Amino acid sequence: GYASLCALITCDWVGGETDEKLPKRVILKIPSTLPMRRVNDALPKDERMFDSEEIWEKLEAQMGEVHYTEIDTYKFFADFDHLAVPKMFYGYPFDKNSTINGQICIEFVENSAMMNFTEAAPLKQLKQIARALGKIQAASINKEATSPQFSKDLFGDFAQTMPKEVYCNAFKPLINFDASPRMVKAIEEIEKVLPDYYGANLPSTIHKQMKYRPVLINGDARTENILVDKDSGDLLAVIDWQCTHHGVGVEDLLRIQMFSQSAQDRRDTKDELIEELYNSMVENLDGSSAPYTLEQLKELYDLLFPHAGLFFAATGPILMKTNLSKPGLSDEERAKIFAVQLDKLLGILEDIVAYDALNKQSPHKLQFRTQ
16 A cells, blocks of 8 residues: 555464464554655656655654544444445554554455456446445444544645645656647646635535434545455455544545546446445345435535545555556556556546536535644
8 A cells, every 4th residue: 555564464372272263464654754754755756746855754743643434434334234344453543652553454355456457447346346335335324433533634644745836747658658639638737626625525524514314434445445356256345444434435435446447337237236326225224214315425426526526646656656566567468458448537637617607506405624
């Protein structure tokens, strides 16, 4: 990951009961900005997202906050045994005098692999994820999610670490990958709307503005945080709960669609996957009422698309460069990876502008930036 260091630990238990079910292997996760620094420093100076120690200090402080959020999330889900969420064995907070000794010990998901940003995922896999997200969201309605950490605004805080001019120029490096007229036009159109979205925190406030009961959102449901079976491709777990917050159900669906599907597949399967998520949520409600109707959830999808899309697309150049620079790739493999990534990214850039125009016709007077 970009925000943690992880260790796979093989356990040699001493003193356990013969019938005690003890894990054979566990994951130890230590939050850290070191991986992010390495990626940032490997980029040319004019393409770096962060280039001052003051910003890195702010990110270090945020790392402590998101660590507490992840611990509280795993504690919350411990009461449910039917969710695609790993078990946490323990979570240690940061020591006041150190920023590197917080840790989480969670179960190792056997025979698993990450979904891959460089591939186009099949619809069957996306349906499994949508159903799993629906169950997770139902759990957060059946049991009140009261941790103060879930009300934190990660996205608004993150935007404050990036100067506005850096944010508004985030897409220019894409010209280095593709200088086609289509890409040039997409970037020109995006730059017209970017100032409206700088510092936006709508994903974590839209439920308040629309007066809907919130559900728990992973907030970072991208391909690398979805574990699937190595052999069958079936969903095994949703991991990395550092960005958990109160919100509305389609946010996680939007993110995983953007990271995993081709542009045309994402557009074609939108309604089908929203219905899959919604029906799963309703089926798993334990006597509670649904926070919104299916049609309202489809409306929320449209309203949040530009916000989720911009957060995804701002990291596009770094993701593309990282994947294309992997050693051992043949020219044919590199060309295929490039085409898949570019299709996803370009489709999202164009759709952000389209949804922005659509949402300007919405009767809801939503505030992009709120306290």
